[in-house]
Amino acid sequence: MASSNFLDWLLTREPERRLRLVNAGLALIMMTLAVLVLHIWCWLGVVDGVGLWPWTIASIGGLAAMFLASRSGWTRHLADPYLAMPQLLYAIASGAVAYRIAGTGHGASLLLVALVLMFGTFGLPRRRAGWVAAYTVTVFGIAMYSGAVGQPSIFDPRAQVGYFVAFVVFVCGFVAANERIATIRRRVHIQKSALADALQRIHALATRDELTGLLNRRAMVELLEAEHQRAEEMDVPWCIAILDVDHFKRINDRFGHAAGDEALRTVSGVCAGMVRGCDSVARWGGEEFVVLLREVDAQSAQAAAEWMRATLERTPVRFDGTIVDLTVSIGVTAYIRDEDVASTLARADRALYRAKSAGRNRVHVG
Numbered sequence: 001m002a003s004s005n006f007l008d009w010l011l012t013r014e015p016e017r018r019l020r021l022v023n024a025g026l027a028l029i030m031m032t033l034a035v036l037v038l039h040i041w042c043w044l045g046v047v048d049g050v051g052l053w054p055w056t057i058a059s060i061g062g063l064a065a066m067f068l069a070s071r072s073g074w075t076r077h078l079a080d081p082y083l084a085m086p087q088l089l090y091a092i093a094s095g096a097v098a099y100r101i102a103g104t105g106h107g108a109s110l111l112l113v114a115l116v117l118m119f120g121t122f123g124l125p126r127r128r129a130g131w132v133a134a135y136t137v138t139v140f141g142i143a144m145y146s147g148a149v150g151q152p153s154i155f156d157p158r159a160q161v162g163y164f165v166a167f168v169v170f171v172c173g174f175v176a177a178n179e180r181i182a183t184i185r186r187r188v189h190i191q192k193s194a195l196a197d198a199l200q201r202i203h204a205l206a207t208r209d210e211l212t213g214l215l216n217r218r219a220m221v222e223l224l225e226a227e228h229q230r231a232e233e234m235d236v237p238w239c240i241a242i243l244d245v246d247h248f249k250r251i252n253d254r255f256g257h258a259a260g261d262e263a264l265r266t267v268s269g270v271c272a273g274m275v276r277g278c279d280s281v282a283r284w285g286g287e288e289f290v291v292l293l294r295e296v297d298a299q300s301a302q303a304a305a306e307w308m309r310a311t312l313e314r315t316p317v318r319f320d321g322t323i324v325d326l327t328v329s330i331g332v333t334a335y336i337r338d339e340d341v342a343s344t345l346a347r348a349d350r351a352l353y354r355a356k357s358a359g360r361n362r363v364h365v366g
Contacts, residue, residue, distance in 0.1 A: 012069070020082040024070055027087055027119065028063045031094065034112045035059060038102060047103045055101060059094040063087060085128075088120035089135060096139040098149055103154055108165065113140065117171070121178050121291045133175045135167055209283040211261055212268035220282035220290055226339045227292060231335055239301035240292040240348045243271065243308070246327045246360040248287035252319075259319040260287075263326055266317045274308055290345075298334035298365055305330045305363045313361065327361035 009026070010016045035056050041047040066083045075081045096112040100107045113136065121129050144164050147155030165346045207219035215223070227238050245251075245267060252260040264287065271281045273287060280292040291308075309330055317324040331352025333345050351366025358364065 002034050017082075021067070021083070023084070023119070024063075024067045024082060024087060027116075028060070030112075030115055030119075031059050031063050031091060034095075034098065034109075034214040037108070038098060039100065041049060041105050046105045047101065051097075051101045055094070059098075060145075062090050062094070066090070072090045075225060084120070088116065088132065091120065092132075092136050093139055093280055095145040097142060100143045106155065107146065107163070108126045110140075114174075115172070117174055121174070124182075125177065126182070127181055130176050133171045135241075137171055140164075140167055143332050150353075209268075212283050214268050214272060214289070215280060215282035217282060217284055217290075220280065220284070220292065221341070223280050223282075223292055224345075226346075227294065228335070228341050231337070235337070236295050237297050237334060237348055239293040239296055239298060239332060240344055241293065241301060241305045241308075241330050242345075242348045242352045243267070243289040243291065243305075243328045244329050244356065245287040246329055246356070248326075251324060251326065255319065255322060255324055259317070259322070259324055262319045263317045263324060266315060267312060267326070267328065270312055270315055271308060274311065275304075290348075298332065300332065301332050301346065302363055302365050305332050309361065309363055315364055329360045330363045332353055332363060332365045 011021045038047060039056070040053060041279065042049045051174040053149060060094055066087050067076050070082045075083055082084070083115055092113060095109055095116060098112060102109050116137065117132075121132055141164055144155065144160040148157040148160040155254070207215060210218045230236060231238055245263060248260065248263070251263055251349065264283070267289060268281070268283065271291060275281055275291060275293070278294045282292075283289050284290045291305075293304060296304070309328055312326065312328050331348045331350070331354070333344060333348040333351055347366045351364045355362050355364035
């Protein structure tokens with residue numbers, strides 16, 4: 001538990017920030033291990049130790065300072081707030097210096113830069129990866145040339161030429177592989193986005209009414225069942241309102257089906273715009289709509305239904321230069337505990353029937 005709390009403090013609990021700090025911490029750990037290896041070589045006599053301690057302090061201290069700057073938030077205003085690129089370039093430069101001071105073991109420091117490139121350049125854009133590659137070849141070229149000129153007995157000039165050529169080939173191959181991986185990642189990202197869009201369209205087709213954009217009957221039934229379950233567990237009230245467009249057949253017969261479709265879209269737009277965010281509206285079928293009103297009693301539901309009815313009565317349907325007046329009849333009922341959804345819907349439907357029988361354009365509570 002203590003270690004977990006320490007890691008939460010050190011790396012934070014923010015997922016994105018924690019991931020970046022973990023990467024920075026891994027870079028610091030790898031550099032520390034590389035430093036430890038050089039010190040072991042010095043103890044074994046492979047390295048003469050000249051410049052080892054200044055390099056140790058600079059290598060670990062520089063990466064540690066950048067880690068702390070990222071962790072503290074001092075760099076949040078920067079384009080690269082986690083200093084990923086400065087850490088990468090600094091680690092490569094440290095590897096080049098290690099190559100120069102490692103004596104007869106200098107070839108092993110190339111493994112260090114291979115690790116740095118593997119972790120640091122993965123996913124970089126092509127141009128930036130190219131700049132990193134050029135920088136890497138340059139600083140290691142300088143280290144190899146410096147060794148061949150300053151200590152030819154240890155850094156055999158002919159061997160350094162071979163090392164340099166092989167190193168250039170390695171770095172170019174690494175950049176090519178990185179670009180290949182980046183291309184695959186972009187392709188996968190595009191495919192994932194296309195799949196997500198397709199799933200979203202499929203979900204919309206399965207749950208939305210094509211004409212009005214409202215929930216369809218199937219989706220509303222699922223919501224009603226879920227609300228029924230919630231009411232049974234938490235004892236919260238809810239109500240159903242069923243709306244039916246009065247004399248809808250006359251609208252179709254007189255003005256055409258396109259006008260009827262526009263009337264349905266008008267009703268759906270008004271209802272969807274009037275309900276609360278927690279409520280739901282669905283096209284139930286034909287000219288019928290169902291409204292789920294959560295956490296309200298029958299009196300409040302009746303008031304909401306009356307408001308909808310009056311608003312729709314004042315909202316004419318405009319189609320092809322023609323104004324079509326419409327009204328709706330609404331049946332409202334409140335859920336009764338231990339009653340199933342079908343029974344609640346049946347009572348709301350009976351209330352709607354009574355509203356239409358009483359002359360239409362009215363609300364009836366059942």
